[in-house]
Amino acid sequence: MRSADVENSEGSRSRSIFFNLGLFQFLTFLRRGVFYTFMINYLFVLMGTVTSTATLGTLNMVASAIGQNFFWGKVCDRRKLRTELIIIGESTAGIAYIIVFFIHRALIDAGNGFASGLAIIFGLSLLEFFWSMSDVGWAALLTDVTTPDVRGKIVGILNFIASLGRMIGIVFAGFLYGDGEGFKNGDIFFIVTVLLFIGMVLMTLTSRRVRTKNTAQKQSTSMEGDRHKGNATWRNERMYKWFLVSLIIIVLGAASINQIFLLFINLPEGLHAMDPEMSLILSAWTIGGMIASLTSGALADRFGRTNILLVGLSLTAITPLFYSLASSVPLMALIYGFNGVAFWTLQTVGFALAGDIIPEDRRGRLLGRYNTVIALSWGPAGILIGGPFADIQTNTFGLSKQAAFANAFYVSSILIALGTLLFVIKVARAKPEK
Numbered sequence: 001m002r003s004a005d006v007e008n009s010e011g012s013r014s015r016s017i018f019f020n021l022g023l024f025q026f027l028t029f030l031r032r033g034v035f036y037t038f039m040i041n042y043l044f045v046l047m048g049t050v051t052s053t054a055t056l057g058t059l060n061m062v063a064s065a066i067g068q069n070f071f072w073g074k075v076c077d078r079r080k081l082r083t084e085l086i087i088i089g090e091s092t093a094g095i096a097y098i099i100v101f102f103i104h105r106a107l108i109d110a111g112n113g114f115a116s117g118l119a120i121i122f123g124l125s126l127l128e129f130f131w132s133m134s135d136v137g138w139a140a141l142l143t144d145v146t147t148p149d150v151r152g153k154i155v156g157i158l159n160f161i162a163s164l165g166r167m168i169g170i171v172f173a174g175f176l177y178g179d180g181e182g183f184k185n186g187d188i189f190f191i192v193t194v195l196l197f198i199g200m201v202l203m204t205l206t207s208r209r210v211r212t213k214n215t216a217q218k219q220s221t222s223m224e225g226d227r228h229k230g231n232a233t234w235r236n237e238r239m240y241k242w243f244l245v246s247l248i249i250i251v252l253g254a255a256s257i258n259q260i261f262l263l264f265i266n267l268p269e270g271l272h273a274m275d276p277e278m279s280l281i282l283s284a285w286t287i288g289g290m291i292a293s294l295t296s297g298a299l300a301d302r303f304g305r306t307n308i309l310l311v312g313l314s315l316t317a318i319t320p321l322f323y324s325l326a327s328s329v330p331l332m333a334l335i336y337g338f339n340g341v342a343f344w345t346l347q348t349v350g351f352a353l354a355g356d357i358i359p360e361d362r363r364g365r366l367l368g369r370y371n372t373v374i375a376l377s378w379g380p381a382g383i384l385i386g387g388p389f390a391d392i393q394t395n396t397f398g399l400s401k402q403a404a405f406a407n408a409f410y411v412s413s414i415l416i417a418l419g420t421l422l423f424v425i426k427v428a429r430a431k432p433e434k
Contacts (some may be wrong), residue, residue, distance in 0.1 A: 017145060018154070020206040024199050025158050026165040031195040033169020035188055037282060038122075038275075040259045041266070045180055046117035049391065053117075053259060058384075059125035061375040067083035067132035068368035075133070076364025081209035082141035087200055089134025096127040101189040108184060132371075139367040143355040149301065152352040156297020159348045163290035163340075167283050174279030216372030240357045240366065242426035246419050247350065247373050253415025254316055254343070255377035256386035257408050261323065264405040265332060277329045284333035289347075296345040298353060299338040305353040306428040312345030313423065317416040324406035347374070385411070 043053040075081060100123035107116035146154050176182040176191070183189070265273045265281060273281065292312070300308040319339040326332035351370070358366045388407050393404035 008217050012013075014145075017206065020202060021145075022143070022158060022161045024202050024206070025162045027195050027199045027202070029162040029165035030169040031192045031199075033166040033171075033286075034173050034176065034195075035169075035192045037170050037173040037184070037279070038180075040262050041177075041383040042180050042183050043117050043120065044214075044253055044263065045119075046113040048114075049209050049387075053387075056121045056124065057259075057377075059121060060128045063125045063128040064132040064135065064370040064375050067129040068136050069365070070370055072133040072136040073365035073368035076136045076140050076368075077362060082137045083203055084145065085133040085137030086141070086203045087207065089131045089137070090196050090200040090203065093131045094135075094193045094200065096123070096130075097189050097193045097196070100124060100127070101186050105184065105186065135371050136364055136368050138373055139351075140363045142351075143358070143363055143367065146355070148356050151355050152297035152300040152305070152349060153350050154297070155275070155355075156293045156348045159293035159297070159344055160290050163293055167290070168306065170279050170282045170286065172238045174275050177275055179275075183280070186215075236357050239427060240354070240429045242430075243353065243357070243423070244369060244373050246423035246427060247370075248376065249419030249422065250313065250316065250346075250416050251373060251376045252381045252385060253380075253412050253419060254320075256381035256384075256389075256415070257320060257323075257405075257412045258377060258381070260386050260390055260405050260408050261336075264323065264402070267405075268401055269400065270402050271326070271329060271332060273332075274328055280329060281333045281336050284337035285340035285343075288337035289344035292341040292344040293348055297348045300349040300352055305356065306423075308345065309349045309353065310420070310424070310428065312342045312349065313416070313420040315342035316346065317413050317420060320409040320412045320416075324402075350374075385415075423430070 039056070043056060070087060076085060100120060103123060104119040107113075107119055142155065142158070143151075144164045172191075173182075173188075175190055181187075223419060262278070265271045265278060271277075293388050296308055296312065315338055319335055319342060322335045323332070326335055354367065354370045389408050389411060390401070390404045393399040393407060394401055399407075
């Protein structure tokens with residue numbers, strides 16, 4: 001009877017932890033949907049070129065990479081900090097958002113829109129260095145509280161919740177943006193700040209339960225942990241490195257057109273999508289992602305990570321080829337919805353695969369590298385590949401923006417296909433050591 005009580009208590013604690021993690025994930029992606037959906041458009045209005053707007057994601061990624069790989073990953077592993085890093089990161093971000101808003105607004109009032117855009121870019125990039133501790137803590141925490149046999153399913157459920165939050169955020173953003181007034185008057189900045197502090201409070205309440213559960217697991221599974229460390233073989237390390245290399249090429253290819261796509265669907269000579277129509281297209285992407293999140297993780301647990309990843313990668317390579325062929329908003333929404341399926345399959349199954357390979361004592365550092373690769377989608381691909389490629393075609397060769405953007409979509413598909421081929425050769429054929 002005593003054993004049954006302990007088992008029931010442990011089950012109740014686990015359900016409480018996953019409920020709070022799901023709620024935190026929802027708030028995080030609600031905030032991202034509200035803030036980042038139209039940020040590129042807003043920066044383009046302030047600064048005037050595709051390349052300069054992509055600087056936001058580039059500098060954010062660099063700051064995040066430095067923070068995760070040189071500082072927070074090591075702290076996470078050595079001090080065994082998970083929820084603490086999330087709490088500090090979220091509260092720091094909440095304060096920084098307000099500061100960035102007032103600086104950028106002061107520069108707008110002074111009549112310097114370009115400097116105002118730079119204030120947003122550099123302010124959020126400096127913040128990202130400290131905020132990246134939250135990303136490390138979250139990735140390590142999620143891997144800690146899941147096991148390989150259900151990791152794909154749980155990550156998929158959390159990604160489904162994330163997609164739902166992002167979709168709702170996008171809908172709100174469509175009404176809040178108001179041709180830039182939502183950022184200019186501070187409404188969007190203040191809303192995301194409130195969401196950040198709610199998430200911080202939620203994780204504070206969750207931290208004690210997580211520590212209690214982890215302590216019990218360490219006491220009962222210390223021998224299993226020792227075996228896991230012993231299984232961190234050279235073969236696993238080599239497989240993980242090739243996985244990251246192939247992922248870099250794939251993410252660079254896919255993300256090189258993220259900013260371009262938002263501008264493409266808004267072109268007067270093309271779809272000329274209005275704010276609510278843009279929200280519809282982006283929501284279709286999120287709905288596709290929700291479907292993929294619910295199914296891909298469970299399918300990966302059953303049929304293998306690499307098999308399901310290859311399905312997602314094939315879709316990722318194919319969908320950009322059809323963007324320039326879409327003649328209506330509903331058709332573009334359908335095509336972009338399939339791209340959402342592809343992206344969230346990669347997100348869900350890719351994280352589960354990384355969690356399977358990485359040894360427990362190096363989760364902070366190695367998951368930090370994984371997060372860095374995924375963060376390439378924030379903007380470096382845009383400033384290194386997509387942005388310059390589009391600007392050169394229009395400014396040097398005189399092509400229309402519509403033709404230049406379409407050519408960028410084709411280059412994206414080629415890069416994704418090359419990365420997928422490398423994944424097949426170096427990763428899909430290999431098996432991690434058990």
